[in-house]
Amino acid sequence: MTSGGEAAAPRAPRAWTVPLRKLAQANVAVVTLLSVVSALVLGAVLIIATTPAVLHAIGHIGSHPGRALGLTGAAVGDAYWAMFSGAIFSPSALGHVVSTGHGWVALFTPLSETLVSATPLVLAGLGVAIGFSTGVFNIGAQGQLIAGALAALYVGFEVQLPIGIHVPLVLLAGAAGGAAAGFVPGFLKARTGAHEVITTIMFNYVMLNLLDYLLSVSPFQQPGQSNAISRTMPATARLPHLFGSGLRANLGLLVALAAVAGAAWFTRRSTLGFSFRVIGLNPAAGKTAGIDARRVTVLVLVISGALAGLAGTASLAGTDFFLSSGYGGNIGFDAITVALLGRNRPVGVLFAGLLFGALDVGGRNMQAVTGIPLDLASVIQALIVMFVATPVLVREIFRLRGGGGGSSLQLATGGWGG
Amino acid sequence: MNDLSQTGLVRRAKHVRVRAKAAAVLAAATLGATSFAVGVASASTSSTPRARVASARVDHAKKFLACEVTDTGGINDRSFNASAYAGLKAAAAADPAISYRFLSSTSTSDYQPNIADFINEKCGIIITVGFDMADATQAAAKAHPNQRFAIVDYTYSPSLKNVLALHYDTNEDGFLGGYLAAAMSTTGKVGTFGGQDIPTVTIYMDGWVAGVRYYDKVNHKHVVALGWTPAAKRAPGSFAGNGLFTNDFTNQNLGKQDAETLMAQGADVIFPVAGSVGLGAAAAVKQAGAGHYMEWVDTDGCVSAPQYCSLFITSVTKGIVPSVETATLAAARGTFHGGNYIGDLANNGVSLSPFHDFASKIPASVKSALVSLRAGIIAGKISTDPDSYPAS
Numbered sequence A: 001m002t003s004g005g006e007a008a009a010p011r012a013p014r015a016w017t018v019p020l021r022k023l024a025q026a027n028v029a030v031v032t033l034l035s036v037v038s039a040l041v042l043g044a045v046l047i048i049a050t051t052p053a054v055l056h057a058i059g060h061i062g063s064h065p066g067r068a069l070g071l072t073g074a075a076v077g078d079a080y081w082a083m084f085s086g087a088i089f090s091p092s093a094l095g096h097v098v099s100t101g102h103g104w105v106a107l108f109t110p111l112s113e114t115l116v117s118a119t120p121l122v123l124a125g126l127g128v129a130i131g132f133s134t135g136v137f138n139i140g141a142q143g144q145l146i147a148g149a150l151a152a153l154y155v156g157f158e159v160q161l162p163i164g165i166h167v168p169l170v171l172l173a174g175a176a177g178g179a180a181a182g183f184v185p186g187f188l189k190a191r192t193g194a195h196e197v198i199t200t201i202m203f204n205y206v207m208l209n210l211l212d213y214l215l216s217v218s219p220f221q222q223p224g225q226s227n228a229i230s231r232t233m234p235a236t237a238r239l240p241h242l243f244g245s246g247l248r249a250n251l252g253l254l255v256a257l258a259a260v261a262g263a264a265w266f267t268r269r270s271t272l273g274f275s276f277r278v279i280g281l282n283p284a285a286g287k288t289a290g291i292d293a294r295r296v297t298v299l300v301l302v303i304s305g306a307l308a309g310l311a312g313t314a315s316l317a318g319t320d321f322f323l324s325s326g327y328g329g330n331i332g333f334d335a336i337t338v339a340l341l342g343r344n345r346p347v348g349v350l351f352a353g354l355l356f357g358a359l360d361v362g363g364r365n366m367q368a369v370t371g372i373p374l375d376l377a378s379v380i381q382a383l384i385v386m387f388v389a390t391p392v393l394v395r396e397i398f399r400l401r402g403g404g405g406g407s408s409l410q411l412a413t414g415g416w417g418g
Numbered sequence B: 001m002n003d004l005s006q007t008g009l010v011r012r013a014k015h016v017r018v019r020a021k022a023a024a025v026l027a028a029a030t031l032g033a034t035s036f037a038v039g040v041a042s043a044s045t046s047s048t049p050r051a052r053v054a055s056a057r058v059d060h061a062k063k064f065l066a067c068e069v070t071d072t073g074g075i076n077d078r079s080f081n082a083s084a085y086a087g088l089k090a091a092a093a094a095d096p097a098i099s100y101r102f103l104s105s106t107s108t109s110d111y112q113p114n115i116a117d118f119i120n121e122k123c124g125i126i127i128t129v130g131f132d133m134a135d136a137t138q139a140a141a142k143a144h145p146n147q148r149f150a151i152v153d154y155t156y157s158p159s160l161k162n163v164l165a166l167h168y169d170t171n172e173d174g175f176l177g178g179y180l181a182a183a184m185s186t187t188g189k190v191g192t193f194g195g196q197d198i199p200t201v202t203i204y205m206d207g208w209v210a211g212v213r214y215y216d217k218v219n220h221k222h223v224v225a226l227g228w229t230p231a232a233k234r235a236p237g238s239f240a241g242n243g244l245f246t247n248d249f250t251n252q253n254l255g256k257q258d259a260e261t262l263m264a265q266g267a268d269v270i271f272p273v274a275g276s277v278g279l280g281a282a283a284a285v286k287q288a289g290a291g292h293y294m295e296w297v298d299t300d301g302c303v304s305a306p307q308y309c310s311l312f313i314t315s316v317t318k319g320i321v322p323s324v325e326t327a328t329l330a331a332a333r334g335t336f337h338g339g340n341y342i343g344d345l346a347n348n349g350v351s352l353s354p355f356h357d358f359a360s361k362i363p364a365s366v367k368s369a370l371v372s373l374r375a376g377i378i379a380g381k382i383s384t385d386p387d388s389y390p391a392s
Helices: A002-010 A015-027 A028-049 A052-059 A065-087 A091-100 A104-133 A142-158 A163-192 A195-212 A251-269 A271-281 A283-288 A294-322 A331-341 A346-370 A375-387 A391-397 B014-030 B032-061 B080-094 B107-121 B131-143 B168-186 B199-219 B253-264 B275-288 B305-309 B320-333 B366-377
Strands: B064-069 B098-103 B127-129 B148-151 B163-168 B189-194 B224-226 B226-229 B241-243 B269-273 B294-297 B312-318 B339-343 B350-352
Touching: A002 B127, A015 B366, A028 A052, A028 A065, A028 A375, A052 A065, A052 B131, A065 A346, A091 A104, A104 A142, A104 A251, A104 A271, A104 A294, A104 A331, A104 A346, A104 B014, A104 B107, A104 B168, A104 B199, A142 A163, A142 A195, A142 A294, A142 A331, A142 B305, A163 A195, A163 A294, A251 A271, A251 A294, A251 A346, A271 A283, A271 A294, A271 B032, A271 B163, A283 A294, A283 B163, A294 A331, A294 B064, A294 B107, A331 A346, A331 B305, A346 B098, A346 B107, B064 B080, B064 B107, B064 B320, B080 B098, B080 B127, B080 B148, B098 B107, B098 B269, B098 B320, B107 B131, B107 B269, B127 B131, B131 B148, B131 B163, B131 B305, B163 B320, B168 B189, B168 B253, B168 B294, B168 B350, B168 B366, B189 B199, B189 B241, B189 B253, B199 B224, B199 B241, B199 B269, B253 B269, B253 B275, B269 B275, B275 B294, B294 B305, B320 B339
Parallel strands: B064 B098, B064 B127, B127 B148, B148 B163, B163 B339, B189 B224, B189 B269, B269 B294, B294 B312
Antiparallel strands: B226 B241, B312 B350
């Protein structure tokens, strides 16, 4: 595969690819964009292959070519249109606003939902990314997210305070809970050399089962309930809505944006962030330069855990208000893909989180409107990451010359060897 | 619906899903391609046939749309999500004007937006599933008083005008099942185990043990029920206690082990309350040979697992499918009323299935006792609380 770019070179470039090639030489984002396009195209193939009516029509393409093409276009178009209008913006809602002057909430609901969905992904993704770029593989975001949510919930219902103090305290508790859950694997690695991939994965199960246990005992269990369901967050502990009560976008979004800015400053400007990067790029050089690698490992996992804890808190105090078994779904694991797609850079993680949030929300709308299963959105997410991870493939598909945009997904791999 | 155990037990254990996802993501981190394969496989095998049915129906009938939001167990959970969906299908089969769709939830955060999506889609009725979704359903119902909902396995107090909450007193038919098991036992020991220690499971086990104890009391026998001990000093309506649980609704090996454990202690009638895990118990009972029997749960075992029909004395069933179907048809016909629906022996919302192969083996005296017991429970003369009877 590595010779793909060179092999394509001697051919006469097709005229339409010239501007693309120029862009690709300069811009990482273009490869990502083309990866998204490729994934959508493959997703379209899946839609066609799993819709019997379309397949049937294609089988009779000789006798009714128009019908086959029309049905194919309609199936794919409807699905992607539902995705777009569910996640970004729906023209019919705009029409309603223009003609009646009402319905602003409906117009902005898709965007608001995308932001709500992206918030925990961005926060947890940042945590994972900081780990990856330091050569620490934190696969435990799920467990740290649950730990953070549990701590935040406890502070939420156990303490009575005015909203202005309660909300920051809940956020702090969430970060502290996640940090504590990150500290344990970090400490184990620093002290005993236990590999963090193993310990963080195992810690996920510890937290999942701890959550299950706590949900059925006092003080976490909802009073009067025999089911495994937690008490709810009181009004003073809930994150305020940003754009009125009709839209679910809340303070969690600002927390995520602040975390992105903070992480960007931290990795680029702070001394500690510099030592993180050095250890990630070359642990041996870092140690020679006098950086305490064990301290860095513990700190990275603490920070990474705190961000994952904030992710759990943002969902809990922003939209869900209670915990139940398996809380967080797959956010902790999706965060890993978001970090990879964002190339472990804070701003990259922000955009990757927004994209995944939009695909989640859009996929939901697609299933509601067309009946095509939500899994398609997951497949598209996986395909995007796959294409981003293999830029050579993207270059080959679009006949691009290899250049600055083609650099492979960068992963510090020092951590795998221990 | 040929699922093995299609009904209303519970969500299946979620950590199984999480574990699979963790593996897929790890693979993605190193290979990328693996996660692609996993994704494609899941999309093209498990989910799409349902989508076909749904979208094909949408094309020609748009008069009444019935929608289900699943909980995190997903539509193929062989449990209450699948049963509720079967109820929608049954309603659509009964009335061609009805079309149906579902929306899956991958985490609790999906409940509110999924319900909101279906409200936007102008669903005539939205079915939600399980106590997890109770708050989200209630909030949506209060914000949209004209939107009709039904929720499976939950009750609201006070009840809501536009939500029909469907709840099933499976301790009532569990009681009959326990009585019958005790009557059929020759070793003097019978055993039960559950999939998870949650009320929708333990309510069955609790009623079943009460039935065994009642049998002992009225017949002066000493049949012992293994696998479930009701907690002392429980609040009314609580089904708390200690028991044998697989903590899993999919791994049949665990069911096999638990059934073998119970039989090793002398039990000759086994009552698994664990969805498809019960199939493992059936395999163990079959292996144990003559003189070992079972009772199936949720659905008629001779229909959902016919290969083991010869082992099933009866099945302790729960009517999610017919009650969801009824609610959907009522909404389509404009006769829908909110409130709480309690499926019990009186309204046939819960019942013992036909005896099938055992019809000739169960003594006539036991059959008539079951009939009068049923009447006694309906009349409120016989308690289904095991604490009302001494334990053997």
